[in-house]
Amino acid sequence: MDKITVIGAGNVGATVANVIAHKDLARELVLVDVKEGLAEGKALDIWQTSSINNFNTRVVGVTNNYLRTKGSGIVVITSGIPRKPGMSRDDLIKTNANIVKEVTEKVIKYSPEAIIIIVSNPLDVMTYCAYLASNKPSHKVFGMAGILDTGRYRAFIAEALNVSPKDILSLSLGGHGDQMVPLPRYTSVNGIPIDELLGKDEIDKIVERTRLGGGELVNLMGTSAWYAPGAAAAQMVEAIVDDQKRIFPCCAMLKGEYGLKDIYMGVPVKLGKNGIEGIFELQLNKAEKKLLVESAESVRSVMKVLDDMKLF
Numbered sequence: 087m088d089k090i091t092v093i094g095a096g097n098v099g100a101t102v103a104n105v106i107a108h109k110d111l112a113r114e115l116v117l118v119d120v121k122e123g124l125a126e127g128k129a130l131d132i133w134q135t136s137s138i139n140n141f142n143t144r145v146v147g148v149t150n151n152y153l154r155t156k157g158s159g160i161v162v163i164t165s166g167i168p169r170k171p172g173m174s175r176d177d178l179i180k181t182n183a184n185i186v187k188e189v190t191e192k193v194i195k196y197s198p199e200a201i202i203i204i205v206s207n208p209l210d211v212m213t214y215c216a217y218l219a220s221n222k223p224s225h226k227v228f229g230m231a232g233i234l235d236t237g238r239y240r241a242f243i244a245e246a247l248n249v250s251p252k253d254i255l256s257l258s259l260g261g262h263g264d265q266m267v268p269l270p271r272y273t274s275v276n277g278i279p280i281d282e283l284l285g286k287d288e289i290d291k292i293v294e295r296t297r298l299g300g301g302e303l304v305n306l307m308g309t310s311a312w313y314a315p316g317a318a319a320a321q322m323v324e325a326i327v328d329d330q331k332r333i334f335p336c337c338a339m340l341k342g343e344y345g346l347k348d349i350y351m352g353v354p355v356k357l358g359k360n361g362i363e364g365i366f367e368l369q370l371n372k373a374e375k376k377l378l379v380e381s382a383e384s385v386r387s388v389m390k391v392l393d394d395m396k397l398f
Contacts (some may be wrong), residue, residue, distance in 0.1 A: 087112045087327045091155040091197070093189050094164035095119035095147065099203055100128045100158040101316025102162050102323075103264040106332075107132050107143040109320065111327045116155050122362045156196040160326060162319050163216065165189050166206040177196070177292060178207050179391050184210045186395055190219035201326060201361045204229040204337070205319050207310070209262040213350045218398045224339035225362040231262035233318035239268050239297040242292045247283055249275060250348020256280075258335050258379030259344075261350050263300065266292045266352065267377045272368070298334040322357060322394045327360040336362065343367045344375075346382050348387065 090112040091105045096119075102116045117132075119125040125134040129147030136142065148154045155161070166182035191279050193200060202220060204227070206212040213229035220227055235258040244251035253276040260267040270289050275278040280289060295302070325332040336355045341345045343353065343365050356364040370378065 087159045088118065089155075089158045090323065090327075091116045091118065091158040091161045091193070091200075092163065092164065093118045094166070095121070095125040095128050095204075095313035096164065096168070098315050099162075099164040100132075100162060100320075101151070101312050102205070102319045102342075103129070103145065103221050104132050105317055105320035106138070106323055107145050108139055109143055109324055110141045110143050111324055111357050112159075114144045114146065116156060116158070117145065117199065118150070118152065118212055120150055121145070122149050137278045151369065152192040152356060155193065157198050157220045158193075158197040160203065160323055161193045161197060161200045161324065161360070162203045162205060163189055163193070164205040164319075166212070168207075179211060180395065181387060181393050182206055182208070182212055182395060183215050183395060187219045190216045191334055194220050194222070200374040203229045203319060203322055207262075208388055210337055210350045210352075210385045211392050212337075214235065214389055215392055215397070217339065219349070224341075225360065226338075228355075228362055229337030229350065230315065230319040230322055231266075231337045232258050232354075233265050233321055234315050235268065235296060235352070236297070236335060237314050237318060239273075239296040242274070242295055243275070243280065243284075244294060246288060247275065257354055258296075259354075259368075259374075260378055261351055261385040263384075264297055265384040267366075267374065267381055268296050269374065271374070278353065323360060325357040326359060327362065331356055331358045331363070333357075333366065338362050339364070344370070344378060348380075349385060350381060351385055 115127040120326050125147030129145045133145040163175040165185050204213040209231045217227045235327045236256045240254040257266045354366040355362045
């Protein structure tokens with residue numbers, strides 16, 4: 087791909103940019119931030135690793151210069167304030183909605199055909215915000231959530247079993263945050279169902295830790311995570327650039343799937359060069375459906391906060 091842009095040069099944005107550069111996914115990667123010199127400095131630092139880590143992607147940083155992003159095929163938006171200890175994801179919405187709206191409009195002005203990946207929090211509603219601001223089809227505007235959630239889930243399972251995380255396959259549905267729905271029934275270790283390897287109590291504890299995974303890191307560090315979110319977003323970019331047709335849980339607009347409509351939530355999708363190329367509807371049991379409905383209600387309550395702001 088000729089050009090990829092990452093908006094926001096904070097911890098998450100810089101990590102996304104670094105991983106994308108290492109994977110050599112574009113001829114040029116543009117990092118943008120509002121803070122003078124931040125994107126320029128981080129981009130220069132990444133570029134200076136090119137000969138060490140053997141990549142050719144030219145990394146450049148700019149301060150608020152969206153003209154420099156012109157012609158981007160993919161734009162990853164990480165802008166917004168991070169979550170602080172004691173702050174719910176919902177608390178973030180009023181500040182971050184204005185930021186995401188403004189950024190999306192600037193991005194679309196110069197790259198109208200770009201696929202947009204949202205990483206800003208609260209994730210589901212910020213993706214909805216970007217969708218409204220962009221006036222693009224929903225298969226080209228979606229969010230990074232499920233890859234991060236399942237990454238945490240798989241890491242915890244690997245720890246519990248003392249096995250390689252590479253052998254663990256899993257899925258999660260629903261909103262990104264405390265209302266996510268990890269799916270033990272769709273979790274296996276190299277084909278072995280997880281419930282043949284771990285007891286129900288142990289699985290329940292891992293599911294709960296996954297749900298609260300973001301908060302655990304905020305409490306430890308005083309700020310949101312960045313290595314895993316950055317790597318997760320970069321994996322989505324790679325699937326699109328290389329047209330891999332990967333099946334990933336992503337935050338996508340539902341139009342009747344799972345009995346839900348006009349809501350952005352985490353579901354398994356096929357990612358390829360056109361963005362979301364299909365949504366997979368799982369045959370959920372009664373308990374899983376109940377959890378998904380509860381998650382949807384939580385997401386809709388935050389969507390209402392955005393709607394009530396009358397930004398659109």
